[in-house]
Amino acid sequence: MPELPEVEMFRRALEEGATGRKLRQLKVYDAKVLRCQETQLVEGLVGHFFHPPQRIGKYLFVPFSSGQVLLIHFGLTGSLAFFDEAEDPPRFTRVAFLMESGNHLAYVCPRKFGRLDIGPDVQSLQKARQLAEDAYTISWEDFEHHLGQTRRMVKTVLLDQSVAAGVGNWIADEILFQAKIYPERRVADLSAEEKRRIFEKMKEIIQTALAVEGDYEALPAQFLIHRRGWTQASPAFCENCTGETEYIKVGGRATYFCGVCQKKPG
DNA sequence: CTGTTTGTTTGCCG
DNA sequence: TCGGCAAACAAACA
Numbered sequence: 001m002p003e004l005p006e007v008e009m010f011r012r013a014l015e016e017g018a019t020g021r022k023l024r025q026l027k028v029y030d031a032k033v034l035r036c037q038e039t040q041l042v043e044g045l046v047g048h049f050f051h052p053p054q055r056i057g058k059y060l061f062v063p064f065s066s067g068q069v070l071l072i073h074f075g076l077t078g079s080l081a082f083f084d085e086a087e088d089p090p091r092f093t094r095v096a097f098l099m100e101s102g103n104h105l106a107y108v109c110p111r112k113f114g115r116l117d118i119g120p121d122v123q124s125l126q127k128a129r130q131l132a133e134d135a136y137t138i139s140w141e142d143f144e145h146h147l148g149q150t151r152r153m154v155k156t157v158l159l160d161q162s163v164a165a166g167v168g169n170w171i172a173d174e175i176l177f178q179a180k181i182y183p184e185r186r187v188a189d190l191s192a193e194e195k196r197r198i199f200e201k202m203k204e205i206i207q208t209a210l211a212v213e214g215d216y217e218a219l220p221a222q223f224l225i226h227r228r229g230w231t232q233a234s235p236a237f238c239e240n241c242t243g244e245t246e247y248i249k250v251g252g253r254a255t256y257f258c259g260v261c262q263k264k265p266g
Numbered sequence: 267c268t269g270t271t272t273g274t275t276t277g278c279c280g
Numbered sequence: 281t282c283g284g285c286a287a288a289c290a291a292a293c294a
Contacts, residue, residue, distance in 0.1 A: 003272060032289085058273080076273055077291080092291090111290045113273060152283065161274085169272055230272085252285070254271075 002058060002074040004135060004166030005209035010072075010080045011055040014062065014105075017082050018050040022100035023064070030094045033109055035071075035117040044068030044118050045097075054122060056134050057165025061122045068118055071125050075113025081106045135164040135171075136206045143199050147187055154190065154198070155183035156251040167202065170225050171209075173256050175201045177224040182262045183250050189265070228256055 002010070023045050028038050049065040062070040072080075081090050082103040089096045089106045095116060097105040107116065119125040132138065132146055146163040157163055158172040167175070176183050179197040181190070190198075205223075212218035217231050226233050227245040236245055243260030 006272085073273085075289090076271070078273095110292075111271095111273095113289065115274090150282085156284090159273090171272090228272090252287095253273095 002078060003168035003171055004058060004206060005214035007058050007060060007074060007166070008055055008210060009214045010074070011053050011060055013082075014050075014053045014060065014080060017103065018062075018097075018099075018105060019052050020049060021102070022049050023047065023097055024100045025098040027089075027096040027098060028094075029089075029096070030112065032112050033094045033107070033114055033116055035115040040118050041070075041116070045070060056122075056126060056131055057161055058168065059126075059129065059131065059165070061125065063122075068120065069122055069125060071115075071117040071119065071129075072107065073115045073117075075109060075111060075115070077111045078107070078109040078114035081108055130162045132162050132165045135166040135202055136210075138164050140196070140199055143202075144195060147195060149188045151186050151188055153184045153250060154181060154187050155253075155255060157187050158198075158202075159251065159253070164202065166206070169253050169255075170228065170230075171202075171205060173228075174205050174224050177257055177262060178205065180261050180263075182264045183248075183255050183257055185265060224256060224258070228254075 026042055026046055028034065031038060044066055045064050045068065051063040051065065053060050053062045058074065060072040062072065064070065083089050083106055085104055090108055092108050092110040093106040094109045094112065095107040117125065133142060143164055147157060150157060155172050155176060158167050158175060175198055178201045181194055181198065208219065216225055219225055221233065222239045227235060237243065238245065238258040238261060241258065241260045243258045246257055246259045248255050
């Protein structure tokens with residue numbers, strides 16, 4: 001589920017529903033999702049108040065009144081949900097944050113690929129995760145610098161969170177489709193103009209996805225995302241050129257592109 | 267039963 | 281040192 005737009009929705013829900021509230025108890029149902037010791041979480045968080053969360057890429061950073069910062073990553077299937085204090089937590093809740101009063105918070109993660117961690121500040125956690133600036137706010141200068149002159153495939157580099165944080169598999173495909181660039185092109189072979197086009201499309205696509213609050217169904221019909229079979233309208237052909245949607249694996253990841261618009265270099 | 271998956275890390279090989 | 285690749289993590293779904 002979660003790429004940048006959905007994680008931003010979780011951030012907003014958390015800001016709205018938890019800020020200023022006191023954590024009374026932490027319930028760890030499955031310690032596999034902890035990147036730290038459970039005792040560290042308890043000492044750093046329990047009895048303290050939630051401050052407004054910050055998002056960088058697909059990670060949430062939740063400062064507490066103790067000064068410690070909770071790090072939340074969602075893996076492939078993670079989410080946050082509030083649940084009534086009188087009820088059981090939702091299915092696949094791995095950690096529950098029991099509040100002093102009112103609704104409780106659940107970290108739900110069916111496949112357990114997500115992780116929670118804790119640290120003294122946002123910067124050190126960001127550095128430890130080798131996380132670049134957020135893809136939505138990163139400057140052209142920094143983005144171009146992080147791209148560098150590597151021989152790696154452009155799609156692989158876009159997925160690299162140390163280049164621009166938050167670009168996931170569908171956004172990477174969407175960027176390259178809209179910028180009309182074949183996913184296996186080498187970054188070092190891209191022209192300055194092509195790199196700039198990638199940057200502009202990255203911003204534009206994220207902005208569009210945020211505007212519809214991460215609802216894929218509501219994205220414009222010409223978006224490539226509708227050809228992954230995730231949405232109601234799942235056309236097999238490109239709206240621009242009627243080219244057929246092609247499927248390959250790039251870096252082990254499912255990759256969709258238009259065989260006509262995204263010309264393979266001869 | 268098989269093969270697929272919106273993410274990340276680790277280790278191997280050329 | 282670089283870059284591709286497979287595996288591992290775990291569970292749902294077709």
